[in-house]
Amino acid sequence: xxxxxxxxxPDDGAAEVLDxxxxxxVRRRVVQIVSDGFGGLTVAELPVQxxxxxxxxxxxxxxxxxxxxxAALETDPLFRQRIAEKLREAQSELTGALDxxxxxxxxxxxxxxxxAYVLRPPGWVKLVTAAGEEALRADAERADEETxxxxxxxxxELAEARGQTRTETERLRTELEAAKKEAESLHRKLRGALxxxxxxxxxxxxxxxxxxxxxGEGQAHVSAAESESRRLKARLSEVEATLEATRRAxxxxxxxxxxRVRLLLDTVLDAAQGLRRExxxxxxxxxxxxxxxxxxxxxxxxxxxxxxxxxxSDPAILDQLLALPQAHLVVDGYNVTKTGxxxxxxxxxxxxxxxxxxxxxxxxxxxxxxVFDGAELAAPVLLAPPRGVRVLFSKPGVTADELIRQxxxxxxxxxxxxxxxxxxxxxxxxxxxxARPVASAVLLKRFSRG
Numbered sequence: 001x002x003x004x005x006x007x008x009x010p011d012d013g014a015a016e017v018l019d020x021x022x023x024x025x026v027r028r029r030v031v032q033i034v035s036d037g038f039g040g041l042t043v044a045e046l047p048v049q050x051x052x053x054x055x056x057x058x059x060x061x062x063x064x065x066x067x068x069x070x071a072a073l074e075t076d077p078l079f080r081q082r083i084a085e086k087l088r089e090a091q092s093e094l095t096g097a098l099d100x101x102x103x104x105x106x107x108x109x110x111x112x113x114x115x116a117y118v119l120r121p122p123g124w125v126k127l128v129t130a131a132g133e134e135a136l137r138a139d140a141e142r143a144d145e146e147t148x149x150x151x152x153x154x155x156x157e158l159a160e161a162r163g164q165t166r167t168e169t170e171r172l173r174t175e176l177e178a179a180k181k182e183a184e185s186l187h188r189k190l191r192g193a194l195x196x197x198x199x200x201x202x203x204x205x206x207x208x209x210x211x212x213x214x215x216g217e218g219q220a221h222v223s224a225a226e227s228e229s230r231r232l233k234a235r236l237s238e239v240e241a242t243l244e245a246t247r248r249a250x251x252x253x254x255x256x257x258x259x260r261v262r263l264l265l266d267t268v269l270d271a272a273q274g275l276r277r278e279x280x281x282x283x284x285x286x287x288x289x290x291x292x293x294x295x296x297x298x299x300x301x302x303x304x305x306x307x308x309x310x311x312x313s314d315p316a317i318l319d320q321l322l323a324l325p326q327a328h329l330v331v332d333g334y335n336v337t338k339t340g341x342x343x344x345x346x347x348x349x350x351x352x353x354x355x356x357x358x359x360x361x362x363x364x365x366x367x368x369x370x371v372f373d374g375a376e377l378a379a380p381v382l383l384a385p386p387r388g389v390r391v392l393f394s395k396p397g398v399t400a401d402e403l404i405r406q407x408x409x410x411x412x413x414x415x416x417x418x419x420x421x422x423x424x425x426x427x428x429x430x431x432x433x434x435a436r437p438v439a440s441a442v443l444l445k446r447f448s449r450g
Contacts, residue, residue: 022117023136026128027070029114034069035062037086047072047079073118084119095119103127263326264412270325315446318438322364324416330407330435331357331443332400332421333372339422339440340447354386356447361388369407373400401426408433 022030035058038046043054050072053065061069073080088095094111097104098121103112109130116124311317322329337349344352354370361368367390374381374393385391394403404419408430411417417435420443421427427437 022070022128023113025110026113026117029110030073030117031062031066031069033087033114033118034073034083035059035065036090037083038069040086041082045079045082047076080118080120087115087118091115098127260412264414267326267412267415313439313442313445315442315449318418318442318446319364321416321418321436321438322360322366327364327366327416327418328411329360329366329368330404330417330419330430331368331370332404332419332423332426332440333370334400335421335423335426336440336443340444350381350383354389354391357389358386360446371400371403371407401429405429405433408435411435 038050038053038061039058043051046054049068050065053061053068056064073083084095094104094107094115097107098112098116098119103116113128113130116127321327331353333350333353334346337344337346337353341349341352350372357368357370360366368388369390369392372381372391372393374395381393383391392403392407394400401421401423404421404426408417408419411434413434417430418438419426419430419435420438420440421430422440431437
């Protein structure tokens with residue numbers, strides 16, 4: 001396609017080629033011309049790579065799409081012709097002068113070069129090159145002027161600095177003379193003071209010798225007294241520690257034994273009362289005839305007793321155990337939660353189990369202790385134990401299984417202790433210690449029953 005002017009004549013400048021990069025000033029004006037004419041075109045009239053900038057404001061379009069617009073203007077003759085038509089509409093006087101081959105002498109060379117680059121009239125390369133050279137000359141002249149102005153300013157500052165230096169030198173010379181006179185006066189005073197100091201030092205040395213002798217004697221007496229005081233204090237501390245240890249051992253032994261005896265006594269009394277209620281014994285003395293072994297009408301037979309036996313997995317067996325007097329339920333916490341709801345986080349596992357144990361304690365009246373493994377914890381768990389439930393975490397280096405066995409051993413023989421755990425080692429260990437093991441699934445079934 002051959003580009004044409006508004007008069008329909010062939011564009012002789014189309015064959016001309018710019019053999020150097022477009023000067024920066026001319027390029028900025030060209031991008032501004034394209035950005036101004038951009039808005040007057042439809043999306044279909046725009047090159048494909050420029051359609052994404054169709055809705056941009058002119059200034060924003062020139063900022064973000066400058067390189068793309070300059071490239072499209074150079075490579076797309078049809079797009080350049082459309083921009084040229086918009087330029088002729090906006091600057092008819094300048095474009096008319098360029099079409100006629102006589103650019104206005106008073107026009108800005110950069111504007112003339114940018115318009116010539118877009119319109120491509122005959123000789124446009126010369127106009128662009130001349131504008132670039134003119135811009136370079138203008139920049140060089142402006143730089144020379146700025147350099148001369150800076151040089152003048154530096155000369156003035158140098159002259160001012162020299163004047164200040166002379167003034168400061170005179171002031172310092174005056175101060176130096178005064179300082180010399182003052183130094184001579186101070187030197188004389190110093191010589192007199194040195195003489196007084198030497199006399200004083202001699203007197204101080206004499207007094208210091210006397211003081212050292214007195215101090216040595218005093219320190220000897222003090223050292224002896226301190227040694228005796230330390231010996232007496234050490235002996236007193238040993239006696240006090242021995243006395244306190246004796247008192248504490250006696251107090252702890254007495255309190256633990258008293259607690260165990262009292263708890264066992266309460267267990268025996270409650271068991272006796274429960275047995276009396278279970279057997280429904282009348283409040284009368286036993287008659288000799290009642291000791292004769294026989295089966296009376298309406299009495300329970302061995303077959304009926306066998307029918308009352310419960311399966312080990314029946315949650316009713318847990319109710320029977322907790323109904324025993326002074327029953328103590330010890331729960332292996334994580335063993336139960338990881339059996340019943342292992343998918344929950346540990347914190348929610350603990351809260352759910354403790355809530356259910358609190359309801360069970362309120363229903364049965366039994367003592368309930370829940371043990372969690374705390375050996376791997378980096379910090380103590382902040383937890384408010386629910387009503388009726390004692391919550392314990394094992395110490396570092398101690399597992400929950402060991403803590404459960406310690407709790408069972410701490411109970412007096414004869415007290416009903418029920419341990420809930422599926423761990424066979426725990427179950428066997430507490431069974432040997434006299435406790436009754438119950439599987440975790442039984443407790444979970446008891447919770448589900450309500």
